[in-house]
Amino acid sequence: MSELARSQNQETFVLNLGPQHPATHGVLRVKLEMDGEYIAKSEPVLGYIHRMHEKMGENRTWAQFMPNTARLDYLGALSYNQGYVKVVEQAAGIEVPERAEYIRVITVELNRIASHLLWFGAFVLDLGGFTPLLYAFDDREQILDLLESVTGARLTFCYFRFGGLYNDIDDDFITGTKAFIKRLRKRMPDYHNLVTNNIILTKRLKDIGILSTEMCRKYGATGPVLRGSGVQYDVRKNEPYSVYPEFDFDVPVYSECDSMARYMVRMDEIEQSMRIVEQALEKLPDGPIMPEKAPKIIKPAPGDYYSAVEAARGTFGVRIVSDGTNKAYRLKLRSPTFSNLSLYGEASEGMLLADALALMGSLDLVIPEIDR
Amino acid sequence: MFLHTETRRILTPFIILGLVATPLLAGGLYVGWPLVPSELQRIIIAVVALIAFAAGNAAYLVWLERKVAAHIQCRIGPKEVGPFGLIQPLVDGIKLMSKQLLVPKGVDPYLFKVAPLLVLVPAVMSFVTIPFSENLVARNIDIGLLMIFAFASVNVMGILLGGWGSANKYAIISAARAVSQNVAYEIPMLITVITMVMVTHTMNLNEIVMQQDGSVLDWYIFRLTTSPLMPVAFLIFFICSLAETNRAPFDLGEAESELIAGFHTEYAGMGFGVFFMGEYANIVIGNSLAVILFLGGWQSPLGMEFGGWLGFFLNDGILWFLAKLYVLIFCVMWIRWTYPRTTLWGLLNLSWKYLIPISLLNLLLTGGMIKLWPYLKTLIMGAS
Amino acid sequence: MSGYFKDLFGGTKSLAVGLGITFKYMVKPVVTLQYPHESLKMSARFRGHIELIGDEETGAPKCVSCGMCERGCPSNCITITSEKPEGAKRKVLTGYTLDFTRCSLCGQCVESCKFGAITFSKEYNLAGPRKEAYIFDLKKRLEEKSG
Numbered sequence A: 001m002s003e004l005a006r007s008q009n010q011e012t013f014v015l016n017l018g019p020q021h022p023a024t025h026g027v028l029r030v031k032l033e034m035d036g037e038y039i040a041k042s043e044p045v046l047g048y049i050h051r052m053h054e055k056m057g058e059n060r061t062w063a064q065f066m067p068n069t070a071r072l073d074y075l076g077a078l079s080y081n082q083g084y085v086k087v088v089e090q091a092a093g094i095e096v097p098e099r100a101e102y103i104r105v106i107t108v109e110l111n112r113i114a115s116h117l118l119w120f121g122a123f124v125l126d127l128g129g130f131t132p133l134l135y136a137f138d139d140r141e142q143i144l145d146l147l148e149s150v151t152g153a154r155l156t157f158c159y160f161r162f163g164g165l166y167n168d169i170d171d172d173f174i175t176g177t178k179a180f181i182k183r184l185r186k187r188m189p190d191y192h193n194l195v196t197n198n199i200i201l202t203k204r205l206k207d208i209g210i211l212s213t214e215m216c217r218k219y220g221a222t223g224p225v226l227r228g229s230g231v232q233y234d235v236r237k238n239e240p241y242s243v244y245p246e247f248d249f250d251v252p253v254y255s256e257c258d259s260m261a262r263y264m265v266r267m268d269e270i271e272q273s274m275r276i277v278e279q280a281l282e283k284l285p286d287g288p289i290m291p292e293k294a295p296k297i298i299k300p301a302p303g304d305y306y307s308a309v310e311a312a313r314g315t316f317g318v319r320i321v322s323d324g325t326n327k328a329y330r331l332k333l334r335s336p337t338f339s340n341l342s343l344y345g346e347a348s349e350g351m352l353l354a355d356a357l358a359l360m361g362s363l364d365l366v367i368p369e370i371d372r
Numbered sequence B: 001m002f003l004h005t006e007t008r009r010i011l012t013p014f015i016i017l018g019l020v021a022t023p024l025l026a027g028g029l030y031v032g033w034p035l036v037p038s039e040l041q042r043i044i045i046a047v048v049a050l051i052a053f054a055a056g057n058a059a060y061l062v063w064l065e066r067k068v069a070a071h072i073q074c075r076i077g078p079k080e081v082g083p084f085g086l087i088q089p090l091v092d093g094i095k096l097m098s099k100q101l102l103v104p105k106g107v108d109p110y111l112f113k114v115a116p117l118l119v120l121v122p123a124v125m126s127f128v129t130i131p132f133s134e135n136l137v138a139r140n141i142d143i144g145l146l147m148i149f150a151f152a153s154v155n156v157m158g159i160l161l162g163g164w165g166s167a168n169k170y171a172i173i174s175a176a177r178a179v180s181q182n183v184a185y186e187i188p189m190l191i192t193v194i195t196m197v198m199v200t201h202t203m204n205l206n207e208i209v210m211q212q213d214g215s216v217l218d219w220y221i222f223r224l225t226t227s228p229l230m231p232v233a234f235l236i237f238f239i240c241s242l243a244e245t246n247r248a249p250f251d252l253g254e255a256e257s258e259l260i261a262g263f264h265t266e267y268a269g270m271g272f273g274v275f276f277m278g279e280y281a282n283i284v285i286g287n288s289l290a291v292i293l294f295l296g297g298w299q300s301p302l303g304m305e306f307g308g309w310l311g312f313f314l315n316d317g318i319l320w321f322l323a324k325l326y327v328l329i330f331c332v333m334w335i336r337w338t339y340p341r342t343t344l345w346g347l348l349n350l351s352w353k354y355l356i357p358i359s360l361l362n363l364l365l366t367g368g369m370i371k372l373w374p375y376l377k378t379l380i381m382g383a384s
Numbered sequence C: 001m002s003g004y005f006k007d008l009f010g011g012t013k014s015l016a017v018g019l020g021i022t023f024k025y026m027v028k029p030v031v032t033l034q035y036p037h038e039s040l041k042m043s044a045r046f047r048g049h050i051e052l053i054g055d056e057e058t059g060a061p062k063c064v065s066c067g068m069c070e071r072g073c074p075s076n077c078i079t080i081t082s083e084k085p086e087g088a089k090r091k092v093l094t095g096y097t098l099d100f101t102r103c104s105l106c107g108q109c110v111e112s113c114k115f116g117a118i119t120f121s122k123e124y125n126l127a128g129p130r131k132e133a134y135i136f137d138l139k140k141r142l143e144e145k146s147g
Helices: A002-008 A053-059 A066-070 A074-092 A098-126 A131-151 A171-196 A199-205 A213-219 A259-283 A336-342 A353-362 A367-371 B005-030 B038-072 B088-097 B109-129 B144-164 B169-200 B205-210 B230-244 B270-294 B308-314 B318-336 B344-383 C002-026 C068-072 C108-112 C138-146
Strands: A013-017 A029-035 A038-045 A303-311 A314-322 A328-334 C050-052 C078-083 C092-099 C118-120 C135-137
Touching: A029 A353, A038 A353, A053 A066, A053 A328, A066 A074, A074 A098, A074 A303, A074 A314, A098 A131, A098 A171, A098 A259, A098 A353, A131 A171, A131 C002, A171 A199, A171 A259, A171 C002, A199 A259, A199 A353, A199 B344, A199 C002, A213 A336, A259 A353, A314 A336, A336 A367, B038 B088, B038 B109, B038 B270, B038 B318, B038 C002, B088 B270, B109 B144, B109 B270, B144 B169, B144 B205, B144 B270, B169 B205, B169 B230, B169 B270, B169 B344, B205 B270, B230 B270, B230 B318, B230 B344, B270 B318, B318 C002, C050 C138, C068 C078, C068 C108, C092 C138, C108 C118, C135 C138
Parallel strands: none
Antiparallel strands: A013 A029, A029 A038, A303 A314, A314 A328, C050 C118, C078 C092, C092 C135
């Protein structure tokens, strides 16, 4: 259909999905060359919220950089805390006590659930359904209250420290989390009945926005985008870290490569995260949350270190080049959404505008993370 | 003054006209002014009442929509301005009136300014034939049904001119979508209406309601002997009226998250207010038609008559009409806040591949039943 | 052809189920808090801007002006002025300014203080007309609080 339309109509016009737009979550500009309702060419333009986090990494001590990690992807900030803390601990050879690792996993997985719930609400909002957003925010509010009672923040957490955590959790948190999981388990069927099985939504998402496996590999897409195209790659299983090997959870993979597959991957990931949290709460050991001989000043040995974690949006990698001082020489942040967005130019050619926006929503973009 | 200069310039002649004409007319009517025939007096009062009804609906349906949306989303809607937020629409109206009527550079001046009126005026005109009660009709036109659909077709022109005249690419895209949507959904609606006219043998709306006299089972929606697919016909009519008025899930025209505000992006202040009023007036007209054709109009569902003050509430009359109308409008709002938006292809597919075949099937079945039912009835009666 | 009828009937059923769910939520009580008529109490570990802790007996701030918080802050928010009076053993705090326009509530200052002199407050109703309203003089606030 698009070939026919394009051959008959020689004229295209440029539509600017500007930095201010309800559907581009954040300041993303997409230059679209439109052929009627079809997109002939699209080009995402980034950089509207570049805040030079990597440069700040060179001018701050290792501990002073912690708040920056939370401001990258503010929806899943604890994974980013974990990524940074993990590479510095690896470089400086700091051992993390077991209780701290378990609590890290619990809070990271809760944060992942919160991030996916927000993505779910915002995605359906882009498609025109206004209500599931507020139901998702109601659940998310419970998580944020729990995390606030432990870390003191609701969005930009600065909770992990080199070697452990800042605060310990208490019994209220444990009972609250168990109650929350029970509540969310009861509400998930409502989400599936209201949204997933809805015929309007399935017509909107099935076979729309096909991202083939080679395209994902070519652009380095990771996370639910890659797992919705049939590739089984999750850093928690393929390159295990922390105490993830001790938990029994699945990594959902769908091979249809359409927007519906990516949607289902994230919905299933919410369920799997709940399983991990339940198991972690049961196995939680007692003990300290910081090592006894925690170094006061962190000075990793000179060298080049890299490590990756599975954030809510994909593989978040941190590479540090240390020259033995108390500041990094170079700090490189590998943002998963940057790679996910780079396939948008090729993937959206020939699509309807509405479908292209559904595709953008299913990629789960958080622009501050792309621009750092 | 809080009104902007341009608004003042446009409104002043109307205000002066109103202030001069109202005492003249009222005084003339009171003394039975011989130059004004009584029928004309009645129509003037009726039209003024209908415009007030349309405007009041436009204002307070917004309030109802915000409250319904809020409770579906587990929150309270407007509550600060007045008790339960009832003054909110008035305050919003004042805000809209006090804004400058921006006319952006490069628009077609006549089309841009005329477009909102083309959406509002036909809807208000259509109110003239709607029977609110047995005696409360502004003008009981014999081809009332045809007149309403004739005016409804002008609605799409308003959207097209507004979108095209706005010199804004988003608006043009939305106008193009809205035209194809309206054309596609007029067809099943009209086929269903033709089916009803075949059954009722008249296009006079008051007579259609009077044919549904009796109890609930006499309403056309339950008269399965005229057509076994009658409830389905009601659903088709309802869905088509949602699509004709650009309500969700068929609101591609003003798809908020994709096209900012679609065809009314460039309208500010009262220009947008008039579009808004027109949309709600169209919703009221569409649902009034559904109530009249299928749900018995002003007939009460109880088969019996009551006396005294109980009869005031429970007998046939305007209260039942309004009750049914607002139940249907509540359903319209409920649907808006539940479903996501269809794509253009999904919408056109629904109309051309599902609604039109089903409504044609209904038409055939109705034609068949009308001819065959007397014979089938004697067969069944004879057998029993 | 079979897809046609499956779409038609399955689709209609899914739409009806969806309507049922929103109706269920519509008749449930609201979950929102009517701020400002009602307000929330912050949790114990809530991070508002920092404040100085006063000594129980004297009321003077426990801060000894070591400057660890000033050095540890990533955003250079804290400015400490102190003096060493004649014959005293340690420095006395004369001014403690927090530039809250830059603070990211990371907690480095609270964590690095070995004397327990600063902690997070529970302030969240901070709306001001000018930027200068957010340069807090924490010593003055402590004196005002202890009366």
